[in-house]
Each structure stands twice: as structure tokens, then as C-alpha cells.
Amino acid sequence: xxxxxxxxxxxxxxxxxxxxxxxxxxxxxxxxxxxxxxxxxxxxxxxxxxxxxxxxxxxxxxxxxxxxxxxxxxxxxxxxxxxxxxxxxxxxxxxxxxxxxxxxxxxxxxxxxxxxxxxxxxx
Numbered sequence: 001x002x003x004x005x006x007x008x009x010x011x012x013x014x015x016x017x018x019x020x021x022x023x024x025x026x027x028x029x030x031x032x033x034x035x036x037x038x039x040x041x042x043x044x045x046x047x048x049x050x051x052x053x054x055x056x057x058x059x060x061x062x063x064x065x066x067x068x069x070x071x072x073x074x075x076x077x078x079x080x081x082x083x084x085x086x087x088x089x090x091x092x093x094x095x096x097x098x099x100x101x102x103x104x105x106x107x108x109x110x111x112x113x114x115x116x117x118x119x120x121x122x123x
Contacts (some may be wrong), residue, residue, distance in 0.1 A: 091119060095116045
């Protein structure tokens with residue numbers, strides 16, 4: 001069982017930066033692949049980025065490549081999403097998720113979810 005808690009969301013102007021954190025409970029954090037998803041108002045939840053258990057493999061949705069960086073610190077049982085050059089279209093609730101096994105971009109592949117953190121980018 002894994003419990004996930006996101007933090008770091010907030011209001012930022014376009015072009016600004018935020019770093020989201022996802023703190024996990026449990027003793028086997030490194031055995032879980034992790035992902036970030038986001039859901040804008042009135043839209044479905046979409047994949048943003050994923051990282052393997054050891055942190056060597058990362059994947060990004062095309063619109064965030066070059067702007068967002070996913071990382072993890074297994075000793076701290078924490079995953080991060082560094083978001084730079086933010087745009088108004090990045091406004092959404094951001095969720096972290098965990099799954100046993102390899103990385104995945106499909107939300108249905110994930111077993112555990114956080115409660116979400118709001119990111120609002122003003123123009």
C-alpha cells in the first residue's frame with residue numbers, strides 16, 4: 001500500500017516556475033514507477049510525465065518537453081516535477097500516481113493516486 005501527498009501548487013504568472021512534490025509512504029518506494037497527470041476544468045485527466053523506479057527512464061507528454069522535468073529521490077521517498085516557462089494552458093489540478101512494474105502513460109495502469117494540487121498560470 002502506498003499513500004501519496006502532493007504539494008507545491010499555486011498561482012504563478014506565465015513564464016514563471018513551480019516545483020511540485022509528491023511524498024510517498026511505504027517501505028518500497030523505489031519499486032514503484034511514478035507519474036504525473038493533470039486535469040483541467042471540464043477536461044479529462046491527461047498524462048504529463050513518468051519516471052521509472054530507479055529514475056533512469058523518463059517520459060514526457062509532447063507539450064511539456066523541454067519545460068518540465070520529472071525526478072525522484074528514493075531516499076526521501078519523494079518525486080518532483082519542476083515546471084518552467086509555464087503557460088496559461090498548464091493550468092490544472094496535478095496528480096501524482098504510482099504503479100508496480102514499468103512506466104506507463106495510461107492513467108488506468110496506475111494503482112495509487114494523490115489528492116491533487118492546483119496549479120494556476122495567469123496570463
